[in-house]
Amino acid sequence: MQSYKIKVVFLQRNRCEVRLHLSNWNTFHGVRLALTLSPRKAQRELERVEIMCTCIAEIKESYTKVRHQTAEVAQQKFDIDDYLDMVIVVRKKLEEITVETNNLVETVRDHFTEFDEQETTELLAHSAPILILMDQLHQKLVESPLYPGLKTAAENYRDCVSDFQELCTDLQTFNIDVPRNEKCREVEELLRKLA
Amino acid sequence: MLFYTTSTFRETLAALTKKSKDGYMSVTKDVCKGLTNMPDNILRDTNDRIRHFAEYRVVKLRLPNSGQNLSKPNGFRLIYWVSMKNDVAVLLRIYPKRGAQSAVDLVDDEYDRLLVEMVNESKDNQLHQVDITNGLAELSQNACLPGDKRD
Numbered sequence: 001m002q003s004y005k006i007k008v009v010f011l012q013r014n015r016c017e018v019r020l021h022l023s024n025w026n027t028f029h030g031v032r033l034a035l036t037l038s039p040r041k042a043q044r045e046l047e048r049v050e051i052m053c054t055c056i057a058e059i060k061e062s063y064t065k066v067r068h069q070t071a072e073v074a075q076q077k078f079d080i081d082d083y084l085d086m087v088i089v090v091r092k093k094l095e096e097i098t099v100e101t102n103n104l105v106e107t108v109r110d111h112f113t114e115f116d117e118q119e120t121t122e123l124l125a126h127s128a129p130i131l132i133l134m135d136q137l138h139q140k141l142v143e144s145p146l147y148p149g150l151k152t153a154a155e156n157y158r159d160c161v162s163d164f165q166e167l168c169t170d171l172q173t174f175n176i177d178v179p180r181n182e183k184c185r186e187v188e189e190l191l192r193k194l195a
Numbered sequence: 196m197l198f199y200t201t202s203t204f205r206e207t208l209a210a211l212t213k214k215s216k217d218g219y220m221s222v223t224k225d226v227c228k229g230l231t232n233m234p235d236n237i238l239r240d241t242n243d244r245i246r247h248f249a250e251y252r253v254v255k256l257r258l259p260n261s262g263q264n265l266s267k268p269n270g271f272r273l274i275y276w277v278s279m280k281n282d283v284a285v286l287l288r289i290y291p292k293r294g295a296q297s298a299v300d301l302v303d304d305e306y307d308r309l310l311v312e313m314v315n316e317s318k319d320n321q322l323h324q325v326d327i328t329n330g331l332a333e334l335s336q337n338a339c340l341p342g343d344k345r346d
Contacts, residue, residue, distance in 0.1 A: 109242055110242060166292075170300070174247075191250070194251075
């Protein structure tokens with residue numbers, strides 16, 4: 001509640017004035033409420049004004065509170081709209097990335113055996129940072145307040161990142177000759193005989 | 196084509212079909228369907244190869260999970276070895292890509308381990324011959340690959 005003080009000021013020629021001081025008692029920054037000739041009338045005026053001022057202060061406080069609440073509700077409404085817009089946009093983009101990544105993975109799988117070792121190495125070198133970024137993006141999405149609105153899209157996205165990762169691992173296993181130890185070479189020899 | 200299974204394959208298959216709530220009960224049906232639908236030449240030359248040599252191939256076949264309506268990328272991974280000279284294939288391992296028992300993708304060493312196991316089990320006549328047209332029913336429990344057959 002805003003503080004105020006009411007003061008009766010005796011002026012010259014038996015005149016009194018009832019003043020409402022809004023801030024500083026010593027400095028008059030208030031409102032001159034009434035002017036009367038009699039101190040008794042001034043006293044009555046003072047009581048009346050005090051009640052009135054209390055009511056006004058309460059009304060003013062309630063008004064301020066309502067205004068703040070209205071502003072907060074408006075802000076919340078804006079925030080919710082903003083949130084929903086953001087969820088829709090991010091979800092749509094995630095779905096697009098998922099579809100495009102799945103198409104890429106399937107296309108590479110269709111030509112899986114056509115890549116030579118050098119092409120595979122280059123492909124994997126380019127894929128590694130993309131995979132890291134995709135994984136980081138998923139982590140950020142999980143942590144973000146948007147996640148409840150994008151759970152399914154984010155899970156599909158995570159699956160597509162996992163498929164991409166699997167493709168890279170398979171490509172590496174298939175196309176890149178790793179140095180084989182003696183035991184592995186023995187097994188390969190046995191497998192050839194078994195076949 | 197004759198199909199054999201290793202102990203790892205049988206164990207992983209049993210683990211998948213142990214709990215119905217995991218949603219892998221269709222695995223046997225999906226494996227059989229996936230293999231019977233593929234002609235022998237495709238079974239050998241599928242793009243899902245992991246290793247290829249003149250004599251044999253190691254294939255990682257992607258299969259759907261019909262029990263959970265999951266597509267090939269989200270279904271099962273069947274690892275098998277197939278001979279290029281004889282009509283013989285050995286099922287080495289199966290694992291689901293999604294769900295409670297989902298496994299991380301196999302790396303080079305694990306393929307080696309599966310192949311070593313297959314070689315040893317063939318040598319010891321411990322491979323099981325199965326019928327893919329009859330829900331992987333066992334035809335023989337003491338089988339070996341043609342290269343290990345002794346007169």
